Amino acid sequence: MIKLLSRIVVGATALFLLLQLVPYGRNHNNPPVIQEPQWGSTQAQQIARQACYDCHSNETAWPWYTNIAPMSWLIQRDVEEGRIHLNFSEWGMGDHEDHDLGEAIREGEMPPRQYTLIHPEARLDAARREILLDGLPADIGSNQGESGTIDHHKPRQQMIESAAPFDWRAMNMVLGLV
Numbered sequence: 242m243i244k245l246l247s248r249i250v251v252g253a254t255a256l257f258l259l260l261q262l263v264p265y266g267r268n269h270n271n272p273p274v275i276q277e278p279q280w281g282s283t284q285a286q287q288i289a290r291q292a293c294y295d296c297h298s299n300e301t302a303w304p305w306y307t308n309i310a311p312m313s314w315l316i317q318r319d320v321e322e323g324r325i326h327l328n329f330s331e332w333g334m335g336d337h338e339d340h341d342l343g344e345a346i347r348e349g350e351m352p353p354r355q356y357t358l359i360h361p362e363a364r365l366d367a368a369r370r371e372i373l374l375d376g377l378p379a380d381i382g383s384n385q386g387e388s389g390t391i392d393h394h395k396p397r398q399q400m401i402e403s404a405a406p407f408d409w410r411a412m413n414m415v416l417g418l419v
């Protein structure tokens with residue numbers, strides 16, 4: 242029994258160390274902040290910074306555990322995909338799906354649950370949700386499809402799909418169940 246247990250521990254440790262060799266998940270870049278939206282109130286901006294900016298801005302905080310696989314893979318994917326959908330640091334610069342902002346907040350879809358589990362400060366109770374909804378930038382969705390905007394949606398999407406070692410959607414569903 243002891244022998245079996247120690248084999249399991251050694252095996253799990255070896256697997257964990259092997260996972261660290263996967264190159265995906267360490268690209269912790271924060272590109273420059275180009276343009277921020279005009280928030281309706283400072284409190285709304287503050288709440289958005291606490292609840293959304295790690296994944297929807299170029300000011301992501303990268304604490305130590307973001308370097309450790311397999312967590313690092315999930316976090317990298319969240320930030321890369323989050324920035325594609327909505328980036329408060331590149332406001333008005335692409336075809337972000339920012340028209341869904343209010344809906345995502347109202348329905349409790351955002352911030353995602355796996356995030357608020359380890360970031361209690363990002364949780365939105367009814368009061369904070371109202372403040373955020375009231376203070377959302379007024380120009381949501383008004384700058385879609387203008388000529389001259391940067392369309393970095395497709396190349397980055399393709400990049401992520403080819404870089405992802407396995408199906409993130411399935412992984413997210415599993416995480417959602419936990």
Ligand code: HEC
Nearest residue numbers: 292293296319322323326327338341342345351352353356
């Ligand atoms: C842990 C990272 C993370 C945090 C924190 C986060 N999001 Fe997201 N968000 C994502 C990812 C990843 C996507 C794209 C995939 C998806 O729709 O689930 C996304 C998509 C969205 C979308 C597009 C929804 C759609 O249906 O296409 C909106 C709008 C959004 N987020 C708003 C917010 C707001 C507002 C906050 C803060 C209250 C927030 N998010 C916090 C990761 C995050």
